[in-house]
Amino acid sequence: MRLVWTLFVVCAAAFAVEVWDENQTKAHQSGEFLRFRFYKLDGAVKGNTLLVVGGVHGDEPGGYFASALLATHYRIKKGSLWIAPNLNFESIIRNRRGVYGDMNRKFSTIKTDDTDYEIVQKIKEIIADPQVNMVMNLHDGHGFYRERWENTIFNPKAWGQTLVIDQKTLELNDAPFGNMDELATKITENLNKRLKDDLHYFSVRNTETKNKDEAMRLSLTYYAITHLKPAFGQETSKNIDALAVKVEYHLRSIEEMMKLMNIEYERDFKLNFNGIQKALNSYGKIWINDKMAFNLIDLRNILRFVPLDKNKEDRFVFNHPLGAVKRRGDRIDIYIGNKRISSLYPQYFDQNCSISLVQIDVDGRIRRLNMGMTFAFADYFSVVPREDLRINVIGFSAEGIKNESGTEIAKKDLEPRFSEDVGGKAYRVEFYRDESFCGTINARIK
Ligand SMILES: [Zn+2]
16 A cells, blocks of 8 residues: 655745745645655846756765755855755655666656656756756765776775766757866866865766666766756765765765856855754754644654644645655654654644634743744743633643643743653643644743
């Protein structure tokens, strides 16, 4: 039986333009596919357009996490950066190369009944868009490429640490950026100046696809060059353990390509191990049914009695490009890429209640808050009573109190094992009207 997947799109970061795709919405309703997301970062000044594709192979996190950072942590000032960070999303979440076979061998011909058909058609359309000047397809390949055979890790068949081109130049002589061999050589020279380990050095690997490599004729990059778009496969090594190191190589290479294409950008983190690690860990939030939000950064790996829709028509929204939700029977798993962040065990409620602004006394000051918001308190809080609402604070209990509205709840009254975060600081304040669930507000200890 097919698993039912759901994907929901997103509050775009302030600088990223979210492209809504009608098909994406349909697919989520039918629950059949996890669609890839697509970001267009366009500068105020027009210029060249670089298309970056991540995650065509689902077990290559360096490529798709690098693409996710491009989509959310970069701002383009001149030219355009378009990003499809998670092309093979179902395979990413399941950490497999290709759940329905190798997607990177489906670009020459694909049967209409192939499960990957719509995804491949959609990205082909984007590649062929007249605005796109260049395509980079990000991978983490096996081993470390060497011209001579040394062993099973270092050899001429290894893909790791290469810029892959299908041929030296585009066939149309004056095509912009058609000098692919020269560009790839410049980028690898630049990468090789700042290696984390001498073994990591990069090479240009020319597969001479047209004459020598039948399999590569079916690939995304070959599709691109036959449509006169210069294209590169970019491979870090699966044999490098640290995700942040792989991501750094991918990003350095893309930044170098943007410079060569005269695309001007800014990024909001430092391009070193710690800076990348921090950016990778910023998982953002998940919003559920517009009533409840969880901070994914420090969420417990299991949450129980989460008030979800009794009809199982919940709506989940992430601000991370790789956010996904998988239902397994009654349990709901939350993913960022291949990382399972948490599992929610629901308690089902009618969701008909909808309320806005409630008043909460926070350390002696009245605050007005909407469902899904968070407030920080130092000593205590107390929900200002409203006749129609019942309050339940998870982690607080007092004899004989069924409705905790109006009750002063001090820091010491909260039981850390019921917190939603691993540090024992964040607690759900749940609001109900009769038997309907209205939403939660999160109370966080300062
Ligand atoms: Zn790959």
